[in-house]
Amino acid sequence: xxxxxxxxxxxxxxxxxxxxxxxxxxxxxxxxxxxxxxxxxxxxxxxxxxxxxxxxxxxxxxxxxxxxxxxxxxxxxxxxxxxxxxxxxxxxxxxxxxxxxxxxxxxxxxxxxxxxxxxxxxxxxxxxxxxxxxxxxxxxxxxxxxxxxxxxxxxxxxxxxxxxxxxxxxxxxxxxxxxxxxxxxxxxxxxxxxxxxxxxxxxxxxxxxxxxxxxxxxxxxxxxxxxxxxxxxxxxxxxxxxxxxxxxxxxxxxxxxxxxxxxxxxxxxxxxxxxxxxxxxxxxxxxxxxxxxxxxxxxxxxxxxxxxxxxxxxxxxxxxxxxxxxxxxxxxxxxxxxxxxxxxxxxxxxxxxxxxxxxxxxxxxxxxxxxxxxxxxxxxxxxxxxxxxxxxxxxxxxxxxxxxxxxxxxxxxxxxxxxxxxxxxxxxxxxxxxxxxxxxxxxxxxxxxxxxxxxxxxxxxxxxxxxxxxxxxxxxxxxxxxxxxxxxxxxxxxxxxxxxxxxxxxxx
Numbered sequence: 434x435x436x437x438x439x440x441x442x443x444x445x446x447x448x449x450x451x452x453x454x455x456x457x458x459x460x461x462x463x464x465x466x467x468x469x470x471x472x473x474x475x476x477x478x479x480x481x482x483x484x485x486x487x488x489x490x491x492x493x494x495x496x497x498x499x500x501x502x503x504x505x506x507x508x509x510x511x512x513x514x515x516x517x518x519x520x521x522x523x524x525x526x527x528x529x530x531x532x533x534x535x536x537x538x539x540x541x542x543x544x545x546x547x548x549x550x551x552x553x554x555x556x557x558x559x560x561x562x563x564x565x566x567x568x569x570x571x572x573x574x575x576x577x578x579x580x581x582x583x584x585x586x587x588x589x590x591x592x593x594x595x596x597x598x599x600x601x602x603x604x605x606x607x608x609x610x611x612x613x614x615x616x617x618x619x620x621x622x623x624x625x626x627x628x629x630x631x632x633x634x635x636x637x638x639x640x641x642x643x644x645x646x647x648x649x650x651x652x653x654x655x656x657x658x659x660x661x662x663x664x665x666x667x668x669x670x671x672x673x674x675x676x677x678x679x680x681x682x683x684x685x686x687x688x689x690x691x692x693x694x695x696x697x698x699x700x701x702x703x704x705x706x707x708x709x710x711x712x713x714x715x716x717x718x719x720x721x722x723x724x725x726x727x728x729x730x731x732x733x734x735x736x737x738x739x740x741x742x743x744x745x746x747x748x749x750x751x752x753x754x755x756x757x758x759x760x761x762x763x764x765x766x767x768x769x770x771x772x773x774x775x776x777x778x779x780x781x782x783x784x785x786x787x788x789x790x791x792x793x794x795x796x797x798x799x800x801x802x803x804x805x806x807x808x809x810x811x812x813x814x815x816x817x818x819x820x821x822x823x824x825x826x827x828x829x830x831x832x833x834x835x836x837x838x839x840x841x842x843x844x845x846x847x848x849x850x851x852x853x854x855x856x857x858x859x860x861x862x863x864x865x866x867x868x869x870x871x872x873x874x875x876x877x878x879x880x881x882x883x884x885x886x887x888x889x890x891x892x893x894x895x896x897x898x899x900x901x902x903x904x905x906x907x908x909x910x911x912x913x914x915x916x917x918x919x920x921x922x923x924x925x926x927x928x929x930x931x932x933x934x935x936x937x938x939x940x941x
Contacts, residue, residue: 451477453518454741455511457527457552459487459585460609460657460710462507464514465738469746480514482507483706486530487586487609496534504540508548515550524741525552528560529586529607532838541864551865554839557587557603558832560737562754565591565598567740568653568733579649581721582736583658583714585609588721590640592647597757600647601832602640606633608658608714619695621712626686629713633720641724652727655736657707658714663732664702665711674732682719689715754835755800759807766811766827772885777806779895780881787900791873797865801840802874805847806881825849839865847875851882855933872934876905879930880938883923894920905931907940914940 449468456463464480484507489500515523531537531554541552555563564582572578580591580598586607591598615629663674666681692698695708703711721727744754763770780802788794812823828845836844842861850856860871884895894917897908907924914921921940928938 451518451522452742452745453515453523454738454745455523455525455550456736456738456741457486457504457525457531458737459528459530459587459607460485461585462504462511463738464511465742466514466518467742474742474746478514480511482510485585485609487607488613490530490534490586494533494535496530496536496540501540501543505543505547508544512548520550522745523550524745525550526560526563526737526741526837527552527554528737529557529584529605532557533586533605538862538864553837555837556832556841557589557605558601559834559837560587561589561591561601561603562598562834563740563744564589564655564737565593565601565740566596566743567735567737568655569593569596570743571733571735571739572653574651576651577647577649579644579647579652579725581652581654581659581718581730582656583608583654583717584656585710588717590644592644592649600643601834602643604636604640606636606717608710608717611713611717612710615716616695616709616713619709621689621693621695623690626690626712626716629716630720630723633717634724637720637724644725652725652730653733654718654730655733658710658718659730659732661703661707661711662715662718665700668701674734676729676731678729679719679722679727682715682722685715686712686719755804758834758836759804762808762811762827762831766814768808768810773807773810775885776809776881777803779884780806780877782895783877783880783898786898787873787877787905790900790902791870793870793873798870798874801844801847801866802877805844805851805874805878808844809848809851809878809882821849821852824851839863843871846871847878850875851878853930855930857933860934872936875934876931876936876938879927880907883927884920886923903935904937904939907938909940
């Protein structure tokens with residue numbers, strides 16, 4: 434008999450890559466580990482923990498110690514499942530609860546001690562976009578679609594026809610937050626249900642007004658609430674979850690009121706850990722049906738984490754999404770793209786010469802500096818006076834697909850202080866970027882803009898740049914400074930500005 438260990442010796446092995454996505458949600462943490470073979474994603478492991486992070490968020494948006502510890506314990510338990518996955522092949526995204534929590538950075542810093550992977554807090558619009566990508570990449574049907582995802586703390590919507598959505602919306606309402614607000618003791622009354630549905634309709638007003646401007650052929654829901662509704666409405670269905678309609682929802686509401694308490698919801702298909710948030714999610718879904726006049730909603734097994742996996746697979750990278758975001762902003766705010774590239778080139782010239790000494794070699798610094806250089810002038814359309822304030826405000830308050838919350842905050846701050854006075858105390862606290870790295874990127878950005886202030890074609894006036902710790906020296910081509918009194922005066926003023934962030938600038 435042939436040796437069993439030799440059977441596959443002559444079998445050709447395809448190149449494979451292991452990728453992983455972790456969704457740190459308000460209700461649950463979902464981990465998916467998959468391998469990519471011949472451009473196909475094969476899921477090899479799924480891990481789900483009910484953490485109910487949103488339960489620990491108080492009225493002042495502070496996350497409790499108990500909720501933090503539940504989250505940290507869960508993250509620590511997931512480390513083993515991620516063994517063998519490299520840093521570039523895993524992405525961890527956190528959603529509504531950590532978006533809202535004022536002490537989210539404290540949680541992220543503690544998480545680093547037990548979980549060796551970076552955690553991104555993404556915006557609601559970015560969450561909606563990734564959910565759409567996940568559903569679109571796992572669907573074989575064509576045509577326009579509306580995507581609905583009711584989470585623990587927020588509800589996301591996206592509408593589109595292709596692999597990228599046309600509109601993304603996030604509404605601050607979810608099954609956990611509504612459970613705390615309308616069903617705190619688990620009692621299910623008609624009055625509480627009606628109040629929850631009315632509140633959801635009010636929360637939905639603005640988003641639905643935007644969504645109604647689009648047409649869709651199919652409505653698709655994902656995640657726990659939608660799956661639970663389908664399972665209870667159609668208890669004898671197979672693995673392919675059946676769609677539900679408004680009549681199904683109203684019937685489930687009536688049955689739940691008859692039960693009177695979440696502990697008594699002994700419906701077939703409803704799991705124990707879903708009982709407390711089933712009716713709150715049901716109320717939100719019914720409000721969505723009524724507000725958007727939906728006839729039927731299909732169920733998708735894919736959601737946020739599948740969207741993250743799809744982008745990790747390489748079909749659509751976050752970098753490509755950021756390119757489209759920058760292009761959209763440039764068009765919307767009439768950016769002088771020739772000048773923007775001029776500033777970019779100068780910033781990159783300085784960056785490439787100082788990155789080793791200033792410890793900015795990681796690609797994330799180059800990209801952050803690059804995006805800031807290209808978009809620093811978007812506030813010009815508002816007013817040329819205080820342009821830095823207008824640009825910073827726009828970047829702080831816009832939906833920026835492809836950028837997580839931390840990246841958006843840092844970029845907005847760099848742009849906010851790209852000229853004139855620097856208020857060091859207003860620079861952001863970041864998990865991904867240290868304070869000293871932010872100030873060094875800011876110095877490079879400011880100089881890249883200053884050296885192009887005349888907006889003329891560059892004459893390559895800068896020869897070299899030398900950096901050491903908190904010092905930066907600019908070496909210009911011969912006679913440049915002596916022949917340009919205005920440039921010399923601008924540099925002298927900049928020397929005083931940069932002292933505010935403890936950087937000593939010299940020029941010769």
